[in-house]
Amino acid sequence: MQFNNGNFLIETIVPKDELIISRTDLKGIITYANDTFAEISGYSADELIGKPHNIVRHPDMPKSVFKELWEDLQTKGRWSGFVKNLRKDSGFYWVYAEISGVFKDNKLVEYKSIRTPISFEDKKKYQLLYDELKIKNNEKIRKISYE
Numbered sequence: 001m002q003f004n005n006g007n008f009l010i011e012t013i014v015p016k017d018e019l020i021i022s023r024t025d026l027k028g029i030i031t032y033a034n035d036t037f038a039e040i041s042g043y044s045a046d047e048l049i050g051k052p053h054n055i056v057r058h059p060d061m062p063k064s065v066f067k068e069l070w071e072d073l074q075t076k077g078r079w080s081g082f083v084k085n086l087r088k089d090s091g092f093y094w095v096y097a098e099i100s101g102v103f104k105d106n107k108l109v110e111y112k113s114i115r116t117p118i119s120f121e122d123k124k125k126y127q128l129l130y131d132e133l134k135i136k137n138n139e140k141i142r143k144i145s146y147e
């Protein structure tokens with residue numbers, strides 16, 4: 001992944017009237033991506049399907065957020081939270097994500113996620129909060145490589 005170009009500073013704004021939707025298997029491999037997900041992430045739906053959902057994981061996101069996400073899915077069947085995602089071109093986009101199970105004949109078969117835009121205030125709040133979480137957990141925070 002190229003993360004040393006200027007695009008890491010460039011935000012893609014999620015339109016207010018659109019939802020970013022994906023589904024995964026129980027291990028987090030993408031099984032469906034809607035057109036908005038493809039457009040906002042900079043990938044084609046074909047590039048996304050079959051890949052682990054961490055394809056859009058942004059390095060600014062603390063590990064503990066995803067640990068909680070998977071624990072909550074296991075114990076409560078759902079998770080919601082604020083996520084900064086990485087685009088194919090190294091840019092980013094912020095969303096509020098709600099993840100829950102997809103059931104067939106009462107059996108959990110997949111997970112689905114629906115994401116909506118968040119306010120500028122929330123972006124500032126969660127950027128700072130996630131930086132603090134990373135520092136607390138001894139995770140590396142943003143560092144720019146000019147190599």
Ligand SMILES: Cc1cc2nc3c(=O)[nH]c(=O)nc-3n(C[C@H](O)[C@H](O)[C@H](O)COP(=O)(O)O)c2cc1C
Nearest residue numbers: 023024028053054056057058066085099111112113
């Ligand atoms: C339905 C579903 C949607 C997910 N959406 C995202 C997402 O948009 N961005 C993200 O970074 N991780 C998302 N995840 C979590 C990833 O599967 C993964 O745990 C995370 O990116 C951290 O990567 P890692 O587990 O390899 O450390 C999602 C998981 C599920 C089940």
